Amino acid sequence: MGFKSLLIKPIAKKVARDIKRSSKKAVEAQQAIFKELIQTGKKTAFGKEHEFEYIDSYDDFKQHVPIRDYEGLKPYIERIKNGEADVLWKGFPAYFAKTSGTTSGVKYIPLTNDSLPNHFGSARNALFNYFARTGHxxxxxxxxxxxxxxPEMEKVAGIPTGRLSGIVNHQVPSxxxxxxxxxxxxxxxxxxxxxxxxxxxxxxxxxxxxxxxxxxxxxxxxxxxxxxxxxxxxxxxxxxxxxxxxxxxxxxxxxxxxxxxxxxxxPSLETYPASEGFIAFQDDPEIPDLLLNADSGIFFEFIPAEEIFNENPTRLKLDEVKTDVNYAIIINNNAGLWGYNIGDTVAFTSTQPYRLRVTGRIKHYISAFGEHVIGKEVEEALLAVTRRHNIKVVEFTVAPQVNPADGSLPYHEWFIEFDQTPNKLDDFSRELDQEMVKQNIYYEDLIAGNILRPLVIRPLQRDAFREYMKTQGKLGGQNKVPRLSNDRKIADALAKFVMKP
Structure with a gap:
């Protein structure tokens, strides 16, 4: 063991003990964070406009603070950019994390001195916990x-602004x-x-x-x-x-x-960071699920995913969630995000402690025919078949084909870049469709009812996805290819990379 690892070892053990202890008191931690957020929020412009002085309970909070996405938050961000203090949180943000949005263009997510430990302390703690748990x-x-x-920053209203991954570079300890x-x-x-x-x-x-x-x-x-x-x-x-x-x-x-x-x-460690907050991390090397970061400045809410676009969706706090239910995750935090829908969906695998898996994105799904196929389902279906065939996949995405040119039944079209294309692609496609039937009962009904025909695979040329991402200006960094689209934008762009039969 080297000097640094020897020096860090006792610190890592303490971190691991603290994580284990706090994981058993997640609900209590959430209650305390809720009270702290409301108390500070009362003094902000947002808190005054939403009558935080009358909020004494979570039920009160739901009455006063609606769910919103970035478009709903944007007017407050603009006020900060125009030089107004105490808008969403006390003072001014320490940083803006700059990220791209599908409808909002560039998004500016505030990070405050109070919220920075959530981002950077959590990442450190996840690594130290791994060290303590494994001795590695x-x-x-x-x-x-x-x-x-x-890591280069620009100034927006005097506030350092850049990608979250770049901001992280400025927080690395000496x-x-x-x-x-x-x-x-x-x-x-x-x-x-x-x-x-x-x-x-x-x-x-x-x-x-x-x-x-x-x-x-x-x-x-x-x-x-x-x-x-x-x-x-x-x-x-x-x-x-x-x-x-x-x-x-x-x-x-x-x-x-x-x-x-x-x-x-x-050996690997999975984390779940987002510009809006460090949500969860793998706390046990033997368990792939992620421990919710319940004691780190974020008060979480959860909405059943199928209700997220309802006018009055069901809103649940942590002690009300159930396992194996797909939830949209909502954040309220000490950076001034209130009732904020980050766009991700999760499902809890355990409530003692609260562990979860990320299941997809709210906007990344296929429901052209009411099937509401999500990312977790296509990933698990493809993984099952590739493992059976000993086939490796570089990247893939799926889109609906609603109006086939030959007039046949609609289908789900899979664009897959294989490391090596299966010799019997028809057999591979058939098995993949069977796995999708197992994953999604609505898809099963559509196939059985001859509303959809079985899926179709379009094998792509080598580096197809990299070339596509390059054309979108999203090659490298933290950019990801959406697994699912409910439209044909990505599919049509990939069509030129389809391999000839």
Missing amino acids: GDWLDGKMIFLSGS WLRTNQLPSYATNCIEAWEEKLEKIVTETVNQDMRLISGIPPWVQMYYERLLEHTGKSTIKEIFPNYSMFVYGGVNFEPYRDKLEELVGERI
């Missing part, structure tokens, strides 16, 4: 890389900076392919032990390293590589390909 902390004694967006790669200058490169080349050059001869990032972009990093060195596996290049940290997408569809590139299975 040698990654602290070598180099680490966080594949992220540029004791860890000597371990961190790539260099600041390289991290500032906006063009992903140019940045990737620099990252490879800077890291290829280093003692890399921890790699963190979104799986598809980590895959690009692996592949470029192998091309650069002529080696067969990543472990030949980084023999001490021992920790993979990821979040943002389900890792399972990428696992087989990434492990093939590495040469073995690397």
Whole structure:
């Protein structure tokens, strides 16, 4: 054990004890956070407009504070940008996390001095907890890389503004900076392919032990390293590589390909960060589900996913949720987000403690015929079939084909970039359709009732998704390909990459 890991070990053990203790008192923590938020919120413009002085209970809160998305929050953000203080939270935000929206254009999510520990303390605690639970902390004694967006900030109304992953770079403690790669200058490169080349050059001869990032972009990093060195596996290049940290997408569809590139299975830690808050993390290395971050400045609400667009949806606090129900997750936090729908859906797998799985995005689904297929369902169906056939998938997305040109029945169209296309694609497609029938009863009814024909797979050329993301200006960083679309925008853009029969 090296000097840093030896020094951190007792701290890590304390963090793990604190996490275990607080996980048993999640409901009490939520009640305390609710009271603290309301007390501070009373002094803000938002609190005065929504009569926080009359809020004494969660039922009162639901009467005074509606659910809103970014469009609903935007007028308050504009007031902050115009120089007004104490709008959503006391004072001014410490940062704006800049992210893209589908209808709002650029979104500016406030981060305050009170909310920063949620983002950065939670990430640290997740890693320290892993160290304490496994005894595995040698990654602290070598180099680490966080594949992220540029740390360069712009000023919006005097407030430093940038991508969340870039803001993170400014919060890395000094004791860890000597371990961190790539260099600041390289991290500032906006063009992903140019940045990737620099990252490879800077890291290829280093003692890399921890790699963190979104799986598809980590895959690009692996592949470029192998091309650069002529080696067969990543472990030949980084023999001490021992920790993979990821979040943002389900890792399972990428696992087989990434492990093939590495040469073995690397211990991993899943986290669930968002610009709006650090939601959950994997607290037990033996359990894939994520522990809700219930004692970290966020008061959570949950709405049954099928009700999210209702005028008066059912709103539940933590002690009212049930397992195996798909919920939209709503945030109220000490950055001044109130009744804020972040757009994700989750399902609890346990309530003692409160563990969950991310099931998809509110806007990423297919329901052209009332089936409401979600991301979790397509991912699990495809994973089951690829494992049976020993097939690896690079990336995929699904869209409805409502009006086939040949006049046949409508169907779900799967655009899949295979690592190697199945020899018997018809058999693969049939099995995949059978798995989808198992996953979604509404889809089963539509297939049985001849409303839909079985799904159709369009195998794509190599690097099709990377080329598509490049055309959208979203290559690299924290950008992700939507698994599902209820329209044809992505499908039509991918059509030119379909392999010829």
